[in-house]
Structure formats: C-alpha cells, structure tokens
Amino acid sequence: MPRILAIDLGTKRTGLAVTDPLKILANPLETIETPKLLEYLKAYCSKEEVETLVLGLPIRLNGQDNEMTPRVLAMKEKLEKAFPDKKIELVDERFTSKMAMQSMIAMGSKKKDRREKSGNLDKVSATIILQSYLERQ
Template sequence: MARILAIDYGTKRTGLAVTDELQIIASGLTTVDTPKLLLFLKDYCEKENVATIVVGEPKQMNNEASESEVHIQAFLKKLSETIPHIPVERVDERFTSKIAFQSMITGGLKKKQRANKALIDEISATIILQTYLDGKK
C-alpha cells in the first residue's frame, strides 16, 4: 500500500503528517515554510509512494468556508498542476488547532514548547489525517 499525506495549510507555514504504508497510524512529518511547500511535496512524492493527499478544509461555525479557503483553493490549483497523478481529498479541520494545543498541554509540554506554532501546525495536520482515517473505517 501507499502512504496518505495530510496538509494543514497556512499562508506562512504548513503542517504535514503522513501515515505508515499500511495506512494505520498517522504521524507528524514536519512543518514547511509555505513558499517552499510545492517543491517539498513534489520531492516527497517522488521519493515516497503516496496514494492520497488530504487537505484540511477550514469552515466557520455556520458551515461556510473560512476566509483562508481562498488561499487554499489557489494552492490546490497549483498542487494539481505540480502533482496531477495523486488524488486530493478534503477534511473538515474545525478546531484542529485548539485540539492540537490541548494535546500539547495534556502531553505535558512546557509553556515555551506550546508556543511553537510550527509544532501546533504539524499536530493539526496529524489530527486532520487521523480524522480522515477514522472516516474511512
């Protein structure tokens, strides 16, 4: 089987998570500066067997798209041009940053470590990926 890659897209930096090859466990991969994201993804997908890319879909409480969806749509267009052979799916990402932050507290991370926004983005991507995996069961 192939891995599933998840993206928590941000205008400054983007969190990434990936499954194992059996698509059982979601793990944080890294955080990438968003201007370098497409190059990173292209390189990663050439080295690893990726079956699907899952991108977080930010929504407001009333279920309408959030303001950042405009940026994500532009990214998705470039992604489909850069890596056209890998399908992209979307997952509701409401509350993932709050859940990520809470998991850092629960995990015992110190206040300075919890201020690391890159780590929050990576954990958020992992939550997006786990949500996707749970939905497939």
C-alpha cells in the same frame, strides 16, 4: 505501500503529517514555510510513494468560508496540476488547532514548546486532520 499525506496550510507555515505504510496511524512529519510547500512535496513524493494528499479545509462553525478558504482551494488546484496521478481530498478542519493545543498540553508540552517557531502545533494539527480522514474511510 503508498501513504496518505495531510496538509494544514497556513499563511506562513504549513504542517504536514503522513500515515504509516499500512495507513493505520497518522504521524507528524514536518512544518515547512508555506512558499516552499510544492517544492517540498515534489521532493517527498519522489522518495516516498504517496497515493492521496489530504488538505485541511477551514470553514466557520456556520459552514461559511473563512479568510483562508480561498487560499486552500487555490492550493488544491495547484496540487491537482502538480500531482495529476494523486487523489486530492479536502477535509473539514474545524477545531483542529484547538484540539492540537489540548493534545500538546495533555502530553505535558511546556508553553515554550507549544509556541516554538518550528511549528509543533502545525504538525499536530495536520496529524489530527489526517487521523480524522482515516477514521472516515
């Protein structure tokens, strides 16, 4: 069964999350360097069946674009060209980083683990974006 994959795009690192095959649960997948994102996604989609790519759309509280919005929209265009057979969805990602940090604290993550360069926060943010998308479906 095809999965849904979420992307929390960052300037340096990008967090990824994926559903289980039944599309019930969102799970952290990986944090990768942003320049390697398309290469990673092509490899992943060649191994796993993915029907939808969900991209977190950063916007301000007042609904205006922020400095990352144009980058996300440009990435959406790249994804549409690279994966013409997949649905590409944008999801409001306001508060996901804050929610991810609170979740990690609640789970007992130490300060060092939350700051870890492997991007734990990015993966958790992508998971929250994906879970939000699933709940709206």
